[in-house]
Amino acid sequence: MPADRLLGTLLRSLQTSSIQQDTPRLLSTAGSLLLSLTNPLNITLLTSQLLTAPAIWDRPDGLQTCLRVLGIFHSISRSLAEQENHVGFPDQQLVPCRLKVEDWVKAVVKGADERSPRWRHPLVIGGLVLGFGGHDRNALSHRMTSVLQGALVTATNLALTEVMGDVGLEGHCIVMVINHTFELLSDGERAQINYNYLLPVLMGSAFFSSEGLQSGYFLGIIDADITQVAGKKFTWSAKSSTFFQVKKMSSRPLVSSMGPLSRLIAHCADNVSDPSLLHTLVDDLSGFARTLTVQWRQNKLSEIDISEEPMFLDQEALTTLPVLWQILKTAMFATVVVLRGIMGRILSDQKLAADESAPTVATRALDSLRNLYFISSRLGSNAFSQYTFVSLTAIDILSKYPYHAEAFLIDIRPCDLGRIPGHPLDRCLDLYFLNTAEYFTLVLPLKVNEDLLVAAATPYLASGGNNHLLEIFEAAHSVMLAVLAAPQSADLAAKHLPFYVDALFKVFPQNLSSRQFRLAFKTLLRITTPPSPLSASQPFLPSILLELLYHRALHASSAPLPPPITGSVDQGSNPNDVALSEQVVLTLTLLDTFQFLPVNVLTEWLPLVADLVNIIDDEGMARTCRERFWEVLSSGELDVERAEMCVAWWSTRGGRETVLFRRVDKERGHFMSGVLNHESRL
Numbered sequence: 201m202p203a204d205r206l207l208g209t210l211l212r213s214l215q216t217s218s219i220q221q222d223t224p225r226l227l228s229t230a231g232s233l234l235l236s237l238t239n240p241l242n243i244t245l246l247t248s249q250l251l252t253a254p255a256i257w258d259r260p261d262g263l264q265t266c267l268r269v270l271g272i273f274h275s276i277s278r279s280l281a282e283q284e285n286h287v288g289f290p291d292q293q294l295v296p297c298r299l300k301v302e303d304w305v306k307a308v309v310k311g312a313d314e315r316s317p318r319w320r321h322p323l324v325i326g327g328l329v330l331g332f333g334g335h336d337r338n339a340l341s342h343r344m345t346s347v348l349q350g351a352l353v354t355a356t357n358l359a360l361t362e363v364m365g366d367v368g369l370e371g372h373c374i375v376m377v378i379n380h381t382f383e384l385l386s387d388g389e390r391a392q393i394n395y396n397y398l399l400p401v402l403m404g405s406a407f408f409s410s411e412g413l414q415s416g417y418f419l420g421i422i423d424a425d426i427t428q429v430a431g432k433k434f435t436w437s438a439k440s441s442t443f444f445q446v447k448k449m450s451s452r453p454l455v456s457s458m459g460p461l462s463r464l465i466a467h468c469a470d471n472v473s474d475p476s477l478l479h480t481l482v483d484d485l486s487g488f489a490r491t492l493t494v495q496w497r498q499n500k501l502s503e504i505d506i507s508e509e510p511m512f513l514d515q516e517a518l519t520t521l522p523v524l525w526q527i528l529k530t531a532m533f534a535t536v537v538v539l540r541g542i543m544g545r546i547l548s549d550q551k552l553a554a555d556e557s558a559p560t561v562a563t564r565a566l567d568s569l570r571n572l573y574f575i576s577s578r579l580g581s582n583a584f585s586q587y588t589f590v591s592l593t594a595i596d597i598l599s600k601y602p603y604h605a606e607a608f609l610i611d612i613r614p615c616d617l618g619r620i621p622g623h624p625l626d627r628c629l630d631l632y633f634l635n636t637a638e639y640f641t642l643v644l645p646l647k648v649n650e651d652l653l654v655a656a657a658t659p660y661l662a663s664g665g666n667n668h669l670l671e672i673f674e675a676a677h678s679v680m681l682a683v684l685a686a687p688q689s690a691d692l693a694a695k696h697l698p699f700y701v702d703a704l705f706k707v708f709p710q711n712l713s714s715r716q717f718r719l720a721f722k723t724l725l726r727i728t729t730p731p732s733p734l735s736a737s738q739p740f741l742p743s744i745l746l747e748l749l750y751h752r753a754l755h756a757s758s759a760p761l762p763p764p765i766t767g768s769v770d771q772g773s774n775p776n777d778v779a780l781s782e783q784v785v786l787t788l789t790l791l792d793t794f795q796f797l798p799v800n801v802l803t804e805w806l807p808l809v810a811d812l813v814n815i816i817d818d819e820g821m822a823r824t825c826r827e828r829f830w831e832v833l834s835s836g837e838l839d840v841e842r843a844e845m846c847v848a849w850w851s852t853r854g855g856r857e858t859v860l861f862r863r864v865d866k867e868r869g870h871f872m873s874g875v876l877n878h879e880s881r882l
Contacts, residue, residue, distance in 0.1 A: 203236050207246065214253035223256055224268060231272045235279065238299060240307035247311025251320045263411050263453045266373045269323045270330075270380070273308070277331025280304065284339035301339050305332075309351060318362045319370040321355040326377035333384035349389045352381060360397035367404030374398075375405040376453055379461050399468040399477055405454060406461050406534065407488050412454045413531050416488055418446065419495035422524065426500045433514040434500060436521060443520055450527050462534035466541025475551050482542055482564040485535055489571035492531065496574055497625055505624040506578060507668035525578070532575040533584075539565050540586045543593045559604035562597040565590055566636065570612055573632040574625055595639045602643045609637055609644075609652060617655045620663060627672060630656070634675035638682040641689075649683045650692055657683075662703040663711065673707065674716045681723045690733035697724070701745065705752060709761050714785045718792055721749065725793040742797065746790070746805060753786035753812055758821075761785070784821045787812050791828050795837045799845050806849050810858040829859055 210229050230250055237243050250256065250272075256265060280301055299307070305328060312321035329352050332340050340348065356378055363370045378398070382390070406412045425440035436443060449455055469478055496502045501521070504512045513521070546552045546561060569576070569591055576587060598605045614621070614630045621627055637653050644653070660676035663669070680700055684693040701724065708717045728734055728741040735741070760779035780788075790809050794802060813829060816822040832838070833846045849855040 203233060203238075204242075207233055207237065207242060211246070211249055214249050214255045216255055223261070223265065226253075226255055227268050227272050231276050234272075234308070235276050240299060240303060240310075243299075243304065243307040244310045247308050247324060248313055248315055251312065251316035251324065260369060262369065263372050263376055266320075266323060266369070266376060267453055269320075270327045270377060273324055273327025274330045277305075277328045279331075281332050281339035302341070302344050305340070305344065305348065309348075312355065317370070318355065319359040319373055322352060322359060322374060322377040325352040325355050326381045329381045329384055333381070346386070346389075349385050350392075352377075353385070353389050353392045357392070357394045357397070360394055360401065363401060364397075367401060367409045371401040372405045372409060372411045372454065375402055375461070379454075379457060379464055382464055382467075383460070395468045395471045396474050396477060399465070399472055399481065402461070402465045402468060403481060403484055406458065406465065407484065409454075411452055413458075413488070413527075413534075414449070416491035416495055416531070418449060419492060419524075419528075420498050422446070422501075423499045429514055431514075433512055433517075434504070435514045435517045436524075437516060438520050443523070446524055446527065450523065450530075455527070455530065458530050458534045459537075462537040465534075465538045466544075469538065469541040470545050475549070475557070478542055478545065478552060479557070479561070481538070482561050482568075485538060486564045486568045486571075488531075489535060489568040492528075493571040493574065493625075497623075502574070502625050503623065505627075505668065525575075528575045529579070532572045535568060535572060536576075536584065536587050536590055539568060539590045543590050546597065547593070555601070558597050559601040562594040563604060563608050565594040566598065566608065567612070569594075570629065570632045570636075574628050577628055577631065591636075595636065599640060599643050602645075605640050606644055606648055609633070609640065609648075612636075613652060614656050617652075618659055620659050627669070630660075631672045631675055634660075634672065634679045638675075638679045641679075641682040641686045646688055646692060649686065649689060653679055653683050654692075654696060661700065662706055670711060670713065673711050674713060677704075677712065677716055677720055681720055685723055685727050687733065690737065693727060693734050694738055697728075697741070700724075701748065705748070709782050709785070714761065714780060717785065718789045721745070721789045722792045722796075725796045729796045729798065743801065746793065746797075746801075749786060749790055750808060750812070753783055753790065754815075756783035756786055757781060758783050758817055780821060780824065781816075781818070784816060784818075784825060787816070787825050788828055791825070791832050794832050794846075795839075795842070797842075799841055802842055803845060803849070806846065806855060807858060810855065813859060826859055 206229070210226070210233060213226060214230075227250075230246060233246060234243060237246070250269065256269070260266070284301055308328065309325060312324045325348065329348055332345065332348070356374060359370070359374050363374065378393075408415045422436070422442045425442045426434055426436055429435050454461060469481060472478065509518070542561065543565065546558060552558065552561065569587070576584070598608065612629070612633055614633060615626060621630065633656060637656070641649055641653065657676035657679040660669075660673050661680060663673065680696075683689055684697065684700070704712070704717065704720055712720075724745060725742055726732070728738065728745065758781045760781055763779075787809065790805070790812070794805075797805065810829070813822060813825045816825060833843070833850060838846060846855075850859075
């Protein structure tokens with residue numbers, strides 16, 4: 201059929217409202233015509249009709265309809281660019297007598313006129329920018345490319361003015377186009393975007409709309425399809441309606457591109473001129489994260505600890521749940537990326553860094569991270585650099601405001617101080633509290649440290665019997681050490697230190713890792729030796745602690761310790777290292793304390809620890825201790841006075857022979873000086 205007749209037929213079809221199944225066919229025909237028409241007026245007419253046609257817009261299929269229209273102009277412009285550059289198209293396939301590319305572009309852009317809503321215009325211009333904007337496509341001149349990008353920015357700003365914060369289909373459409381094209385825009389054109397209007401639309405579409413993360417409420421509806429099956433296990437059927445909804449949600453345009461979309465929101469946060477928008481933004485993120493936590497608590501799955509999932513979930517649930525967790529991870533990553541932009545803005549903006557603003561924003565950021573901790577704890581928050589930046593920056597800001605820091609910790613304190621909660625989510629929130637609270641011990645009042653932090657850590661200090669809670673046990677020990685090490689806590693340390701030392705020996709090695717035990721004892725020696733204030737009132741504490749440790753090492757087990765059940769690897773450990781026994785760990789702990797001991801005490805303990813090294817039977821473990829002994833003496837851990845004394849002991853007082861050769865003498869037996877042994881040939 202000739203192009204003109206086909207154009208007439210298509211225009212009549214576009215004016216008739218039809219079911220959505222016909223839309224792809226109509227758009228495909230329109231794309232072919234746009235590529236073959238030679239009259240610029242017809243091209244303009246067809247473009248204008250595509251933006252107003254009842255067959256397309258009377259009953260749109262959400263963003264899918266917008267994506268199809270964008271895709272038509274993208275694919276056509278890309279085909280023209282490749283034809284212009286003769287990339288992948290033989291010469292005989294080129295369309296004869298067609299318009300010049302730049303004339304065709306002008307004709308298409310003219311079709312985005314006043315007869316169609318402004319929010320649809322970016323679909324046309326954005327498709328052209330995507331099609332002609334690749335680095336390997338030079339179909340348009342630099343001037344024309346700049347004009348096209350400027351037209352897209354102008355169309356976007358006009359559409360935002362018309363939408364005014366609406367997060368319906370109009371706002372979703374603008375967000376989708378700018379998200380796809382933003383990386384192709386020059387810095388000059390990006391600077392012309394009205395970020396004050398764009399930011400609310402981006403946030404509403406990404407986090408709170410039906411095309412985005414639905415305010416987190418999708419998590420609660422899943423509970424209806426979580427059912428119990430034989431063997432007291434739970435399942436989430438792949439045929440259930442909620443699984444279908446979650447899977448469909450993950451494939452929606454905004455959710456599937458949440459990575460670049462969150463970076464765009466962060467860029468907006470860094471460029472808005474109205475600081476109040478950032479306060480609204482951080483409040484929205486905090487509310488979104490809180491909704492996720494509330495919805496998760498209402499779900500049966502939240503009652504199953506991560507370590508117990510293989511026992512309480514059937515095979516089908518273990519297959520379907522990764523789809524849900526992928527969306528939750530997407531939500532968590534998106535939230536953290538946006539918070540990263542806000543924290544970066546605070547560091548460079550005097551208004552946001554003011555005393556009236558900074559603590560509030562930091563508190564909201566930490567509250568968001570807390571409510572997302574049931575997700576991030578599965579991944580290991582330290583593995584995500586932007587999470588670490590947001591957390592430490594917010595903590596650093598809040599530390600400057602002790603009153604706000606105290607109020608924040610009181611607000612997020614464990615729901616039942618003094619007890620280990622039975623619900624996994626509550627234990628997860630306790631873990632976040634402990635991990636965060638240890639950073640504030642230096643700025644909090646002594647009473648708050650004792651009544652809040654020590655009280656929250658105490659139930660986990662002496663607990664045992666569940667190695668799956670090793671991480672939270674270690675967090676409690678870290679909080680206790682941070683409280684005891686605070687300069688203002690000398691009296692508090694004297695009061696609680698006996699209980700803590702007793703708990704430390706009770707839980708190691710069953711419920712405390714070797715790394716954490718060594719760190720704990722090293723910290724205890726540091727806070728009980730000069731110049732610590734506690735050393736003035738309790739001068740014999742270091743010797744008492746060393747005696748306890750030494751006698752425990754003499755009678756400790758020499759069997760290698762099993763690896764942690766949690767599967768986490770100690771920081772700084774090497775998977776190829778020799779497995780250590782309890783006795784070896786205690787010996788290494790004694791070596792760790794040398795840098796804090798007074799010279800007179802160190803003189804006494806050097807030969808005792810050297811003898812302790814020599815009672816270790818396993819040669820590999822003994823070698824580890826000897827290497828650590830030499831490392832302590834030679835690596836610079838000791839100050840000048842201690843190092844001088846150690847050199848004298850090593851070289852002139854038998855230290856070298858005791859550490860390196862005592863084992864050989866022990867194996868050869870005891871002989872009178874000058875006697876010949878049985879190996880002598882004389």
